[in-house]
Amino acid sequence: MKTIVVLGAGLAAAPLMRQIMRTTVLTRNNLKMIVVAPNTHFHWPIAMPRVVVPGQMADDKVMFPLEPIFREYPADKFEFVLGKASALDPSGNIVTVALNAGDNRAISYDTLVIATGASAKDDMPWKVLDTTEKTVERLHSLQRDIKSAKTIVVAGGGLTGAETAGELGFEYAKSGQKDVYFVHSGDLPLAPPVLQSVRKQTQTELEKMKVKMVANTTVTKATRMGRDTVLELRAADGSTTTLTTQAYIPTTGVTPNTAFAPASMLNGHGYIKQTTRLQAEGHADIFVVGDAGSLEAPKAQNAEAQTIHLIKALPLHLDGGALPEYQVNTKDVYGVTLGRSRATGQMGGFKLFSFLIWYVKGRFLGTDYAPLFAAGKKTMMTTFEK
Incomplete structure (x- = not known):
């Protein structure tokens, strides 16, 4: 039995887990997936600037329990480990996990996906705070x-x-x-x-x-x-x-959640050095998606694009095939909501109308589809088969 280990259960990981389980793990006899994360709930960061305003949004609009989502997978093919990666030994294909309940566990992998994301500085809940x-x-x-x-x-x-x-x-x-x-x-x-x-x-x-x-x-x-x-x-x-x-x-910005990785895998800012095939440099069996990687700025749209690419590429890797190259995004896209009625932003070199950004983003800040995102059935731009 070969094991795919996914570190993280956030924006980059959620769609990847479901789609790889459905298209690959559940259709093959020799595969299983282990997901490692310290949080019991999926956290929707896009809406947090509105959530901090008292009375605007309930917690359950931005935090979704993972247990009901994972329950649909058979125990012999899927395991959720509640804990945080504390060390990585790429030469031995082992990741050590500090369990939330205490003690440590060493997990062997054949393929590792690092989707640990980043933490907001100053102990702020823009991202998950440990648990x-x-x-x-x-x-x-x-x-x-x-x-x-x-x-x-x-x-x-x-x-x-x-x-x-x-x-x-x-x-x-x-x-x-x-x-x-x-x-x-x-x-x-x-x-x-x-x-x-x-x-x-x-x-x-x-x-x-x-x-x-x-x-x-x-x-x-x-x-x-x-x-x-x-x-x-x-x-x-x-x-x-x-x-x-x-x-x-x-x-005041974010810090990548990469303290578990050997220093040789990190760049000067603490991000995992990432190739255009979304592999960790020098490690063909380790993939990186989202804010933990060095390839693109830590933005939700970049994490989404990398995840969608890896959903298609990972089965090729498991079959020993050549990996397609990921196309780095060169078009700057920003949507800035300003209160509950105004917005601004751009696509490439063009400024967008306030109403357009308010309609697409500002009305709900993604909370209208966040439950589907948490379940891995949708991203911001892509809807998968249910």
């Missing part, structure tokens, strides 16, 4: 802070920061209920390759909602003092000031 329980606990704590706050500060000028500032501005700032600040290091929100016109519209829409923009500034320190958090801010000219808030929401 589902920790993620829910942190989310609810953040919602309580926001609900009772008079002043809210969002820090970090990327997509998550802009969307979160938009949701909070729509809910609180434009009506004067709460002050919402958006601290970002550039002259405008977002950054190239996002078009200048898209960046300007993002700022304009946030200002219309009375979000207080603090440009060319970074948060250098956050100190909790009772219910308040005192932020030390440094401007681009080197000057410093402080800002007191009751809800501090950093959106």
Whole structure:
């Protein structure tokens, strides 16, 4: 019996698991799959900027239990191991797993798929925080802070920061209920390759909602003092000031979940070095998809494209066939939701209409199809056979 081990159960892994189980593992006598992940629920990150706003979306709109999804697979062909990869020995084809229940387990593989994704910095629930329980606990704590706050500060000028500032501005700032600040290091929100016109519209829409923009500034320190958090801010000219808030929401990027991998497999930023056939460099039996890999920026659309490619390529690999090359995405596509009624974005060098992005993304932030994504039956752009 040959074993496919999949590390991760998130955006990149969910469609891959179901489709490889259906098309390959269940149709062959000599294959089984083992999935390793520390989370009991699939986490839908696209909607999190709206979920953090108290009362907007229930937990079950963005977190879906894995057990009912995995239950349909026979035990002799599929196993779910609740734990986190802690070490990888590529020469021995063994991954060591730190089990959630305690102790360690060594798992042998014939083919390994690394889809461990990335974690949000600053202990924020934009991504899974180790376990589902920790993620829910942190989310609810953040919602309580926001609900009772008079002043809210969002820090970090990327997509998550802009969307979160938009949701909070729509809910609180434009009506004067709460002050919402958006601290970002550039002259405008977002950054190239996002078009200048898209960046300007993002700022304009946030200002219309009375979000207080603090440009060319970074948060250098956050100190909790009772219910308040005192932020030390440094401007681009080197000057410093402080800002007191009751809800501090950093959106300062991600760290790849690759600490288990040997240093020789990682690039200088901690991502697994990934070939255009989605294999780990120098390891023909290890595949990498999504945010853990070095090939493309950690974005949901890139993870999806890589996963769809591997769904087709992995059976060829198992049969000893030549692998097709993955085409790296060269067209920049962004959809930025700004509150519950406005949006902006681009496709390549063209700015898109606000209504189009609101209609496609902003109405539901993908929660209308997230259950199907969790079950591996759909991605953002592809629907598989049920």
